Structure formats: structure tokens, C-alpha cells
Amino acid sequence: MPLLIIIPHNYNPSSSSPRSTVLAKYISRNTINTLRVLSFRFYAKNTNKVVSIIRAMSTILHLNGIDNGSDNKNAGDCDRLLSPAAMAQQIPLSLKAEKTVRAAREACANVISGIDDRLIVVVGPCSIHDPEQALVYARKLKACLSLFPDLVILMRSYFEKPRTTVGWKGLINDPELNGTFQIQNGLFTARKLLKDLTDLGLPLAIELLDTFSPQYLSDFISWGAIGARTTESQPHREIASKNLHSVGFKNGTDGSISVAIDAMKSASSPHSFIGMNRDGVASIVRTEGNPSVHVVLRGGAKGPNYSEAHVAESIKSIYKQLPDKHPSIMIDCSHGNSEKDHRNQPKVVHSICEQLKAGNPFISGVMIESNINEGRQDLPSKGPVGLKYGVSITDACINFETTLTVLEKLQEAVVQRRKLVEGLSEDTKFLVASNLLSVHFE
Template sequence: MPILDLEKLVDDTRSTTPRLLHKSTLRTTLTLLPSAVLAQDPLIAPELLISEIPLTNASLKTVLQGRRDAIEIIMGKSDRLLVMCGPCSLHDPVTALEYCGRLKALADKLSDDICIIMRAYLEKPRTTVGWKGLINDPDIDESYKINKGLRISRQLFCDLTALGMPIASEMLDTISPQFLADLISLGAIGARTTESQLHRELASGLSFPVGFKNGTDGSLTVAIDAIGSAAAKHHFMGVTKTGLAAITKTSGNEHGFVILRGGTKGTNFDAESVKTVKETLTKKGQKQAIMIDCSHETGNSNKDHRNQPKVAKVVGDQVRAGEKSIIGLMIESHINEGNQKVPAEGPSGLKKGVSITDACINWETTVETLEDLAEAVRERRKTLNGHS
């Protein structure tokens, strides 16, 4: 391998005079330049995975109906509440399907008053480090078999929607939606990424409603600005279904809404906070569509999952009183209460139906909470009719 004077090479590249490098010199230079990238493995093309695990007619019907229902509620054409309910994150497909079966039966029972969409999060944003989700590490052993994770995730989404349950997921990166977006009825952009231009551009091209959370400090401006940005047309670099880099052109997504999740400065699910948000949305020229996140360690649940029903009760009381700007809630729920760490023996030692990320309320509490919200909607109808 020839010895290169890298300092001279850098100086040469800064010159205003064009200088062509011989191919062998360029290869040698690129080899010698420092890189933090250890390896790059092939990623399956979205088109291939979709062909391998296709959307069935049953799933398509579920997805489209879920999108229509969500849009009607967000746009004020339906007085039902939109409730995104499910585990903090999915790590076990078998348990996820069992939970889905329970939720589907409850959703059918309460369908006149609330529209339930199952929370089906596959990726987990981390403040520092930790398990990043079913796509990133499906075996929960730091083997990071992402192609396997994508296959498992798509099959799970197909199975969930085939049961008649529409699903919601977080848009954490700009590539995975190419593999999964055709199965999603409702999306969310987290507090850490609401301000990201990439995620606002992504949302502008999605075919389902997207909620934007307020900032981690509780600031509302970033979420409202994101709604406006996502509603506009964008041109940006993206990836096609064949896996090729491309210039993506979007028409905009008019079905954005605010998600209040609290922040480091306190909670924001009370009536006064909701009033402030309504006024701000109106000033910014946005529709009054507000979803309340009942959870979040640094937000509304104040680091205790058992506070979620209390938050839902306060929100339900506002609904009972006739508040129309509250269009829905987010609830972290599982079969069993709490959460757990992955034991030394690995996934085989995990308890069934218990979250391995944020703590959740159990199924019994979930039923009580959702039934109370359905009752709140019925009371709101009476309240508003009485004032008509």
C-alpha cells in the first residue's frame, strides 16, 4: 500500500484549482481516513419484505376503517373519543396477540362512545442507552438482527390487523415506515423528535393522522409548529420501496394534532392547561384537537404508572363537562401491571405480559378506565344537548 501525505492531500482538496485523484489513490485515502462505522450489513428492501408478508384484504379493511375513524374524530366530525391503548412497547408477539384479542372485544363493546386503536410500538427512543425495540433487537440479546426484527414486526402487524384491531405506532426513524406504514392507522411523533425537520417531512407524506407531542420541557410551540410544517408540501431525500435513495415529494398531511404529555416543568392535563392549549392553537390558526398522554415518566403520570387512571379521570371529567377540544387519550396498558428488567438468563426468564420498558397498568384497570371514558362521552352528549 503506498504511503500518502494526508496533510498534503487535505491541503490539495482545499485548493481552488480542480485536481483529480487517481482511483487507486482515492481508495487508499478512504481506507486510511478514520471512521466510527464498524460495518454495514445489507438491509432487505421494503418491496421484498412487503411481497414476502403481504397485506391481506382483512388487514386492509381494518387499516382503512381505523384511519377513517381517527380522521373523523380529529376533524370534529365524530364526538367519540380516540383512545390509543396498549403496551409501552411490543417485545413478545404471542402475548401481543393475546392482548389484542382482549382489547378487540372491549373495543367492540364500547365502539359507540370510544374508538380504540391498539398502541403497537416497535421502536423505543432512549434518553441514554437500552433496548431499542423489536425491530432493532428482536432476540433481546444485543445481537441486533434488524432484518429479522423487520420480518417479525411486519408479520405481527399483519396478524393484529387481521383480528380487526387497527394499530398505532411511533415514527421514530425515517426508514422503517417504508416497511410498515401500510399497516398503520394512527401515528405519533415523540417529544424528542417533534422538533426534527426530518420527522416533520416524514409526517407530511404519511397517509394516516399523526400526533405531535409537546417538548420534553413541556413547551407547546414545537408541537404546533410541527403540525403546520407537516401539513405543507415537502421535497426531501428519502428511500423508495426498492431501497434506493430518492428525492421524495409529499402533498402534506392535514390530520395532525397535539399530544400533551407533560414535561420536566410539570403536568398539562388539567382544565387550565387545556384551555391555554386551545387558545394557542386558535392563535396559530390550527384546529382544536388535543390528545392527552396519561403516561410518561417525566410527564403526566409523574413516574408512576398507577397515576394513569387518575389522569384519565381528570380528563374524563373535562369531557363530561362538555369539553370538545379533547379528542383522545394515550394509555400504556398490558396484561399484567408494572415492568421488568431482562434477567441474566435472557428473554426466557421474562414474566409473561409484563412490559420490559415503561411500566403499564394491568388489564383489569384498563377495562375500568376505558369504561369510565365511554361513560364520560355519553355524559358529554347529555351536557351539550342540554345547552343546545
């Protein structure tokens, strides 16, 4: 229903007078987003009285379910976000960062397609809650990259966290860690950090948790994951088909790989769907399909799935359904594969190394949750005050010293795999791999 808003006759939104400023702020923050405004013109001398009237009307209408121009009584205020293009203009991609991103994207695509025999390693915090600590971790990691020439190392830069029920949803959603949900500030903070990290020359990986925030960050990203809870989601498959970087689909929470293979099929195909363009406008989006997609084994309700037998079965399933695709497998050393105990991650890495040394050419990457210090901690109800330095507030991580140890083992294993198959023809390599894995392709 139409609503008559009353304001002083001398109200001027552009005025700097105290009365006009107070009322302009109140209307812009609390009324225009929640009420249907028909007209306003009324003689009044006391701005406070007018604000009180508007507040009362706003409360009454909210209780009656009149919000945001709809009859949805559960909807609150809607605040506009800056567009992806406008934010990119304020925090641009530098030339050095662009070179870092492009080189890592190409390397990842070549590894996933089987052209490059190196190993992708996505390593870093489960989630970033402190940009300064993330930069400390990044500098430590960057200083070590030259020690591992046969690993394509990307820093895990996750700003959004899927929750089984409720909880802190990540730095974008709640950058202050106090329930104030300053999402626009969160996007700025995330983009600024990605710029700082790529300016160091460090390539980055991210999780595509929703379909909007990647629009603000994707130009900094070289590899992306779609998690177990969203692998079946059509919008996420459509977004993946649009990405210029490689995308890994995790198996379902039940451990099933079929949903990830279906996601590969979908994301590698063209799509047309409703989305958002760089100017933040609802648009019809058309994609050509992303050829660089693969499966990520992360374990599930039935237990880990990183063993040689699990990997072999996964390769067989991919090959049968997508015979023209290199059956590339990445293994997540955390989550279900670590049985939610970060101390088991080195054990998973050991198994992967043994498979690499045996000549398995289809293991293309690993994911490792790592931080400055090991373990995890809960976020206090009062916010970040009192948090331990360099310790995750989501999933538990191994510390940086342990991280270096597992990277050394992976580097050694990749070198041994290369020596094993050196000089063999492509057909012979495939036969050797098939025999090693006891996979019989029909």
C-alpha cells in the same frame, strides 16, 4: 487505497465445494462490506491460509480507519436490508386488514377534525418485546371493542424505543433481546405481527421513531405518534407530511407546546426532501402535506399538563396560530402526566373524564400504557430468559383489568358530553366550549 485480495485460482462463488463455500461466506460477510476490492487471482491450495491472510488484512485496515470505502475508522460493516416493497410482497396486507386500516384512518381523521364526537384511545404495551404475548393482549382487547362504541380504540404497537442514554431500543433493533441486533429479522417480526393483529380486525398505532422503519410498516398503521424528543426534527416533520394516517406531535420534554404547534404547521405543508422509495432506493420525495395532525400533551420537566387549565391554554395557543384548524388535543396518561408512575394513569383518566362531561369538544383522544400484567421489569443481561409473563420491559403499565375500568369511564364520559351538547348549533357549541374553558379567542 486499492487492495489486492488473494484467493485460490479455482475459487467459484457459485460452487458448492467446501473450500469455495467457506471462502465465499467469509468474503461476503467480512470483506466486501469493509474493504476496497481491486482484483483477485492467486494460486493456492490451502483455503484456510487465504482466509487467515484476508482476516489479518481486514484487521490492519480497520485499525487504520479504512472501512466501507471511507476513511471513517468508527464505521463497521454495513449489511443490506430487503426493500420495503420486497418485504411487503413476502408479508402482504390482507383484504380484511386493509379494510380495518382504512376504516380506522377515516375515523381518526374525523375525530381530529371535529366531525366525529367519539374519542380516540391508543392503548397497549409501552413496547412490544414478545409477539405471542402481544397477540394474547390483542385478542383480549378485540373481544371488548363492542363494549365501547363511542371510543375509537387502537392498539399501541410500538417496536422502537427512544432512549435517554442507552438501552434496549426495541423489537426491530434487537428482536432476540440479547444484543445481536438482527434488524432485518426485527423488521420481519414486526411486519408479521402487524399483519396478524390487523387480520384480527384490530386497528393499530405506532411511534415514528426513525425515518426508515415506517416505510416497512406504514400500510398497517392507522395513527402515528412523534415523540417529545423528535417533534422538533425536520426529517420527522417531513415524514409526517407524507403519511396517509393521522399523526400526533407530543409537546417537548420541557413541557412546551410551541414545538408541537410548529410541527403541525410544518407537517400539514408540502415538502420536498431526500428519502427512500418503496424499492429502497434513495429518492427525491415530494409530499402534499398531512391535514390530520394534532397535539399530544404528555407532561414535561415542569410536571403534568393534563388539567383543565393546561388543556385550555393549549387550545388557545393552537387556535391563535392555526385559526383554520380544529384545536384537537390528545392527552397522554403516562410519561410526564403520570409522573412516571403507572398507578397514576387512572387519576389522569379521571380528570379527562370530568373535562369531557363538562362538554369540552376539543379533547379528541387519550393514550394509555397497558399490558396483560402491571408494572415493569428489567431485561436481564443474558437476554429474555426469566422474564415475567405479560410485564413491560420498558415503561410500567397498568394491567388489563384496570384498563377495562378506565375504558368504561371514558365511554361513559363521551356519552355524557354528547348529551350535554345535543341539539345545539355549531356556533353555540363553540361558545359553550369557550366559556367552559374560560378561553377568550381574540
